[in-house]
Amino acid sequence: MRPVTHHEIRLARRPRGGPGPDTFEIAETTLPAPGPGQLLVRNRLMSVTAVTRTLLDAGGQGDLPMPPYAVGEPLWGPALGEVVAVGDPGRGDGPAVGELVHHYRGWREYALVEAGEAERLPTAGPQALPDPAARLGQGFPAWLGVVRGAQVREGDTVFVSGAAGGVGSLAGQFARRYGAARVIGSCGSPRRAEALVKELGYDAAVVRGAGPVEDQLREAAPDGVDAVFDNVGGEQLEAALRLARPGARVAVVGALARQLGDAPPVRLDTFALLSRGVTVRGLPASAHRDALPRFRKEFAAGLRDGSLTVPYTVLKGIEQAPRALTELLEGRHVGAVLVEL
Known part of the structure; x- marks a missing residue:
């Protein structure tokens, strides 16, 4: 009743x-x-x-x-x-x-x-x-940023900002599923960094507040990054852009630094983007509803076979x-x- x-x-x-x-x-x-x-x-x-x-x-x-x-x-x-x-x-x-x-x-x-x-x-x-x-779970924006935005490929080094949240915790897994050789994530605490590596398959973690993000990312990816899944913006996106390799693809999926604080707008070195052929693309999920059937099929299959969690x-x-x-x-x-x- x-x-x-x-x-x-x-x-x-x-x-x-x-x-x-x-x-x-x-x-x-x-x-x-x-x-x-x-x-x-x-x-x-x-x-x-x-x-x-x-x-x-x-x-x-x-x-x-x-x-x-x-x-x-x-x-x-x-x-x-x-x-x-x-x-x-x-x-x-x-x-x-x-x-x-x-x-x-x-x-x-x-x-x-x-x-x-x-x-x-x-x-x-x-x-x-x-x-x-x-x-x-926020699987769709994670999949969308990896597949359509960053276009992760076999052998890529991938950086995921905000990697411990609902979106980022899945983005790293999708990056690996699409062939990434090395996946690096950022988060806000050593405890979450440990979870990224031990539980979610990340190779390394950048901890916000533990030193300059660029220095930590450069240590984790000394040869630069091929694909970026940006969920934060701010200092983290600027650092990733400075380490972007020629032809790198950058998917902007979130803007947590602005949503949750008063971070200044990201500064872009347009000459560096042009000379290295770096692509930066915003990915609002609402504009990609056509991809939902493909995502849901892959998502369900990954959960059933245990390759996704x-x-x-x-x-x-x-x-x-x-x-x-x-x-x-x-x-x-x-x-x-x-x-x-």
């Missing part, structure tokens, strides 16, 4: 600096009823991502293809849940009661979702995942979602950060 009310997390006020205890409000609200073309979904898992920090700021979305969160309204983000009611069950062309779906109405225990915005999770076939939680941490209870976001932004975990609702 479904409850009469449920809980959702709303934006109480815009953060000053980083989000704090007064940024969010846990509200109890009436359980919605689905209308025609809608589903009522009992959310089971949701993920928190770095873009949440950007969307909390008024007008802070920049060129992102999504609006910022509104004060007094619930947040939203990727979630998995079970369909518990259908507005027009006679249609039969959308997800049915009992099916597990992926959608973007997280940060609440129950979600009212338009049927066309809920995606069934396949339980059989080449895209079926052995662990549904992997669907909340999705590291994640789970915090339990909707009240833990603000804490999960804080810990993600502070870099406390390796891989994705999920909340069990």
Whole structure:
């Protein structure tokens, strides 16, 4: 039997600096009823991502293809849940009661979702995942940056910035899968650096704050780098560009240095880029939806055969979602950060 009310997390006020205890409000609200073309979904898992920090700021979305969160309204983000009611069950062309779906109405225990915005999770076939939680991993931007952006090739030396997060922890694995001979990642602590090497197959790690990034990267890649998966920008991207070999490919997939701080814009030596034939390309996932079927097939196959793994941490209870976001932004975990609702 479904409850009469449920809980959702709303934006109480815009953060000053980083989000704090007064940024969010846990509200109890009436359980919605689905209308025609809608589903009522009992959310089971949701993920928190770095873009949440950007969307909390008024007008802070920049060129992102999504609006910022509104004060007094619930947040939203990727979630998995079970369909518990259908507005027009006679249609039969959308997800049915009992099916597990992926959608973007997280940060609440129950979600009212338009049927066309809920995606069934396949339980059989080449895209079926052995662990549904992997669907909340950030595999697609990782794959996209490696395959279409950096175009990693056999024998490449690859540098992945922000390598311990949800995207970077998979980018290194995809780089290896596509033939990289040496994979170097950056992160924010010696503990995470150890995890990169011992658990995720990186050959070496650059630790932010342990000395100039360029010096550490030069030691790890004395002959330079052939491909760069940039998830951070700032000093790390500048260092990678200075070590880029002739013909290097640079995929810009994230901008954490600007999203999470006030890092100045990256300085580019355009003469060096030109003379060495270095390619720098931005890869917004929203512009490459055509690649999703190929990615999902490869992703599922890698998870099934054990050549890929999705590291994640789970915090339990909707009240833990603000804490999960804080810990993600502070870099406390390796891989994705999920909340069990």
